[in-house]
Amino acid sequence: xxxxxxxxxxLKGRTIQSESGDEGHxxxxxxxxxxxxxxxxxxxxxxxGAKVEAVHEAGEHFQVxxxxxxxxxxxxxxxGSSVALRDKSGAVQYLG
Amino acid sequence: MYIRALGLLLFLTRVLLAQEPTPILPDANMTPGDTFDxxxxxxxxxxxxxxxxxxxxEMKREVYREYGIISHGPGDYEIDHLIPLELGxxxxxxxxxxxxxxxxxxxxxxxxxxxDKLHALVCSGQLDLKTAQQAIASNWIEAYKKYVSPNPPIxxxxxxxxxxxxxxASQVWVNTRSGxxxxxxxxxxGKTKQGQYMSEEEAIQKGYRPANGTGE
Numbered sequence: 217x218x219x220x221x222x223x224x225x226x227l228k229g230r231t232i233q234s235e236s237g238d239e240g241h242x243x244x245x246x247x248x249x250x251x252x253x254x255x256x257x258x259x260x261x262x263x264x265g266a267k268v269e270a271v272h273e274a275g276e277h278f279q280v281x282x283x284x285x286x287x288x289x290x291x292x293x294x295x296g297s298s299v300a301l302r303d304k305s306g307a308v309q310y311l312g
Numbered sequence: 313m314y315i316r317a318l319g320l321l322l323f324l325t326r327v328l329l330a331q332e333p334t335p336i337l338p339d340a341n342m343t344p345g346d347t348f349d350x351x352x353x354x355x356x357x358x359x360x361x362x363x364x365x366x367x368x369x370e371m372k373r374e375v376y377r378e379y380g381i382i383s384h385g386p387g388d389y390e391i392d393h394l395i396p397l398e399l400g401x402x403x404x405x406x407x408x409x410x411x412x413x414x415x416x417x418x419x420x421x422x423x424x425x426x427x428d429k430l431h432a433l434v435c436s437g438q439l440d441l442k443t444a445q446q447a448i449a450s451n452w453i454e455a456y457k458k459y460v461s462p463n464p465p466i467x468x469x470x471x472x473x474x475x476x477x478x479x480x481a482s483q484v485w486v487n488t489r490s491g492x493x494x495x496x497x498x499x500x501x502g503k504t505k506q507g508q509y510m511s512e513e514e515a516i517q518k519g520y521r522p523a524n525g526t527g528e
Contacts, residue, residue, distance in 0.1 A: 222365055275370070296371065296403030297346050307357065311348045312365030312403060 217272040217279060223310050226301060227252070227268040227280070235262040240293060249304030254278065255293040262288050273312075336418045337453065338394055338409035342378055345395045345449030346404040354400070356435035361397040366499055367408065369528075375408045386496035387413055387483075390420055390503070394452070395445050396427040399434065413502070417464045418453055424503060425465070426456045433459065483509045484527060492523035 230246040237243055242254045244262055254260070257276070266282040273279070276295050280288040292298040301310040354360060372391045376382075381389070392411035395401030411420045430448060433439035439459075447455040456465075484493040487504040493515045494501045500523070502509070512527075522528075 218368070220365070294346070294402075294404050294406070296365075296367070296405065297348065297407075299365075300349065308350065308354050308360060308363050310363055310365070311350070 217274040217277055220271040220273045220312070223271040223273075223299070223301065223312065226309055227271060229267060231267045232262060232264050232282075234264060242290065250309065251302055253300045253302075254290055255298040257291045257293045260288060260290040336412060336415045337451065338411075339379070342406075343394050343409040344406055345445070346402045346407040347395055347400045347445055348402045350400045352434050352441040355398060355431070355441070364397050365403060366524075367391060367403050371403070371405060371408070372497075374405060376410055378405070379410050381410055384410075387501070389413065390497065390499075390501060392420060392423065395449050396431075398427060398431045399444050399448065400441060401445070417466065418456075421502070422456065422465050423452055426452060426460055429460050430455070484512045484515050485509055486515050486520050487523070490523075491520055493520045493527055494523050495527040498523070498528045 227246075230248060230250065232244055233247050233249075234245045235242065236245075237260070240255060240257070242256055242260045242262070244252045244254075246252070246268075263282065263285055266285055269281040269283045271278075271280050273295075276292045278290050278292050278299065282288070296312065299310070299312045300308070303309050348364075375391050376384070376389075389410040389412055391408050393401040393403070394407050394409055401407050411423065413420045426448065430439065430444040434441050434444050447458070457463075484495050485501045485504070485507055486493040486509075487500065487507045489504070489506045493512070495512075
């Protein structure tokens, strides 16, 4: 799976503070109050307190590697249109 | 036997070369258009489009496959966002299509003018973002006639220094503002507001560097 350099550059070192979501959506909030929203097919389990190491992506496969513990793996609902990262003020940091 | 094989090869080559770079409009079933969940404020923020991930090469190949384009020359097409990034378009395959640089008068350069115009109208508050997205997604040529000019553009194949077909394979597009250059078929080839075509060798000699390290 290819490294998503742009998103890795942004997320590396951020700690997952909370996770929420409903059917088809996951929202991960980080310690800097930024929020990563994913549109997913299926479910995702996210470990609060873990620090992001890297992000990999290939087609619908999306994976967040953490410094400790297992990676977060999700299946994107629509590759290219399912990932959005905004900072604490709501400004767009990344879309993909 | 050898001559027959050579003849067949020549025939196939001619068939491939004879293919016109089409279409000028995307197939609405394959490319209905798709957007990110963004507002006019988002897209009008300076540098917004740079925050969107580049379309992966594999997805570009998939778009060509989807449209049945098995072979194309350098500079024939670009993989275009039907609803452009600057209007909130996404990288979903539903928003990507092979857009011709060769057709006339309707081609990629002309659509760029429409995209810039719609972006300016949205950001000046004269046009609603959703309206702009729907207009360009439903029929970009009609949108051009409505928002840019009712008359078809006059073909200007050399207005931006576009090289002749025979020369294109050896040309890169230099974004003279950023100092980076793009190779044929890449995302910003011939698309930045400031730039010019030149050979890669000349670009390097002038101190320009390949975008993203490779120019692709």
